[in-house]
Amino acid sequence: MIIIILFGPPGAGKGTQAKILIEKHDIIQISTGDMLREEVNSGSSLGKTAKSIMDKGDLISDDIIMSIIEERIKKPDCQKGFILDGFPRTLNQAIALDYLVENKTLNIDQIIEIKVDEELLFERIEQRKTEGDLVRNDDNTEVLKNRILIYKNDTMPVLEYYRDLKRLKTVDGMQSIERVSEDIKKLF
Numbered sequence: 019m020i021i022i023i024l025f026g027p028p029g030a031g032k033g034t035q036a037k038i039l040i041e042k043h044d045i046i047q048i049s050t051g052d053m054l055r056e057e058v059n060s061g062s063s064l065g066k067t068a069k070s071i072m073d074k075g076d077l078i079s080d081d082i083i084m085s086i087i088e089e090r091i092k093k094p095d096c097q098k099g100f101i102l103d104g105f106p107r108t109l110n111q112a113i114a115l116d117y118l119v120e121n122k123t124l125n126i127d128q129i130i131e132i133k134v135d136e137e138l139l140f141e142r143i144e145q146r147k148t149e150g151d152l153v154r155n156d157d158n159t160e161v162l163k164n165r166i167l168i169y170k171n172d173t174m175p176v177l178e179y180y181r182d183l184k185r186l187k188t189v190d191g192m193q194s195i196e197r198v199s200e201d202i203k204k205l206f
């Protein structure tokens with residue numbers, strides 16, 4: 019069982035690197051953002067609540083996120099391990115995760131920050147719009163500014179929490195996708 023956490027601001031490459039890691043380690047990706055977008059697309063009541071929050075680039079409540087995570091990691095496909103992409107995003111989520119993991123006598127193997135300068139994030143998000151056929155509602159300059167602000171206010175304290183516990187590794191996310199992936203590989 020291997021558990022990896024990927025951190026980084028919007029557009030840092032969490033999803034991109036998670037997809038490379040799942041191939042290599044035969045584990046699954048748990049992206050709270052992807053799961054919430056599925057809820058929005060399905061029109062569920064959770065999706066309805068989540069939509070307006072996500073469209074503004076704000077965060078979904080910790081209670082909702084923790085129940086999604088708890089349910090997800092119980093599933094059999096998580097038995098070999100998982101990569102958390104976009105979770106935890108607040109100190110409360112990080113503390114709740116520690117508790118959850120301890121209760122299940124699991125171990126978080128790697129906590130990795132993908133560090134990217136703010137200006138580049140705008141380019142990355144513009145780039146992403148040209149890749150898929152589905153453009154995200156939150157991928158526009160105004161909402162991206164708010165997502166970055168929220169990352170600084172709510173998520174950076176989580177990085178400090180792990181850094182203080184000497185558990186955080188940082189990779190330079192300004193490099194090519196391949197280079198970032200190689201640097202991540204070196205951590206194992």
Ligand code: AP5
Pocket residue numbers: 026027028029030031032033034035050051052054071072075076077078079083103104105106107111142143145146147149156165191192193194195196198
């Ligand atoms: P989420 O879906 O997690 O979005 P995000 O954190 O804003 O991050 P992104 O998915 O935009 O970026 P990424 O780092 O995955 O970059 P990617 O690999 O695509 O969350 C969305 C929303 O859901 C939140 O705003 C919130 O409302 C809610 N939410 C989710 N989780 C929550 C939680 N735990 N608590 C509360 N609310 C939550 O790369 C971007 C682009 O760059 C791509 O085009 C890619 O090809 C390219 N690229 C990647 N790496 C490189 C590289 N090294 N060089 C060049 N190009 C690169």
Ligand code: MG
Pocket residue numbers: 032033034049051
């Ligand atoms: Mg992503």
